[in-house]
Amino acid sequence: GAGVSQSPSNKVTEKGKDVELRCDPISGHTALYWYRQSLGQGLEFLIYFQGNSAPDKSGLPSDRFSAERTGGSVSTLTIQRTQQEDSAVYLCASSLVRGTSYGYTFGSGTRLTVV
Amino acid sequence: GENVEQHPSTLSVQEGDSAVIKCTYSDSASNYFPWYKQELGKGPQLIIDIRSNVGEKKDQRIAVTLNKTAKHFSLHITETQPEDSAVYFCAAPNQAGTALIFGKGTTLSVSS
Numbered sequence: 501g502a503g504v505s506q507s508p509s510n511k512v513t514e515k516g517k518d519v520e521l522r523c524d525p526i527s528g529h530t531a532l533y534w535y536r537q538s539l540g541q542g543l544e545f546l547i548y549f550q551g552n553s554a555p556d557k558s559g560l561p562s563d564r565f566s567a568e569r570t571g572g573s574v575s576t577l578t579i580q581r582t583q584q585e586d587s588a589v590y591l592c593a594s595s596l597v598r599g600t601s602y603g604y605t606f607g608s609g610t611r612l613t614v615v
Numbered sequence: 616g617e618n619v620e621q622h623p624s625t626l627s628v629q630e631g632d633s634a635v636i637k638c639t640y641s642d643s644a645s646n647y648f649p650w651y652k653q654e655l656g657k658g659p660q661l662i663i664d665i666r667s668n669v670g671e672k673k674d675q676r677i678a679v680t681l682n683k684t685a686k687h688f689s690l691h692i693t694e695t696q697p698e699d700s701a702v703y704f705c706a707a708p709n710q711a712g713t714a715l716i717f718g719k720g721t722t723l724s725v726s727s
């Protein structure tokens with residue numbers, strides 16, 4: 501597609517429920533990233549996928565968070581047993597090659613609210 | 616690991632004035648320094664970047680300078696316009712070289 505697509509754009513969920521957030525990167529981009537942006541805060545790195553290599557999961561805040569990338573394209577971020585502190589904007593980004601040399605293209609994000 | 620500090624957190628200028636945002640980083644091996652602009656309700660957008668083999672890069676009204684010795688880099692916006700109002704983020708690679716670490720952002724307000 502023309503850009504990075506994320507869905508849903510907004511999600512309200514009850515505490516304790518599981519949520520799935522979807523990211524569709526730019527076609528041909530091998531690197532895919534998830535970040536979390538809390539109110540008034542910077543961007544917190546969560547996870548990085550590069551081609552068929554094992555993902556870098558070092559930023560995931562707890563074992564309630566997981567992500568997968570199927571077929572080297574679409575990625576899903578799953579948050580189990582959501583807590584109020586999980587409320588944030590979840591941003592996905594992709595890059596043609598590793599983004600630490602050429603920067604990323606971000607999606608518009610999914611705003612998650614846990615009530 | 617890499618740590619990126621960004622200042623100021625807020626900046627208000629009059630239209631036509633210049634704006635400068637500064638960032639420092641901790642990992643001397645870092646070699647790539649991008650700047651992103653985030654408008655309300657949108658994801659951050661790359662506006663300019665610089666690599667460690669140059670000291671300055673310009674693109675119309677925006678420029679970035681890098682001082683590797685002091686481990687800091689700055690974004691300069693000249694002749695500011697109301698549409699420059701946004702949140703600006705600097706970034707640098709993490710120590711593993713797998714992802715960018717972002718500063719906490721600067722909210723720039725340009726009043727006409």
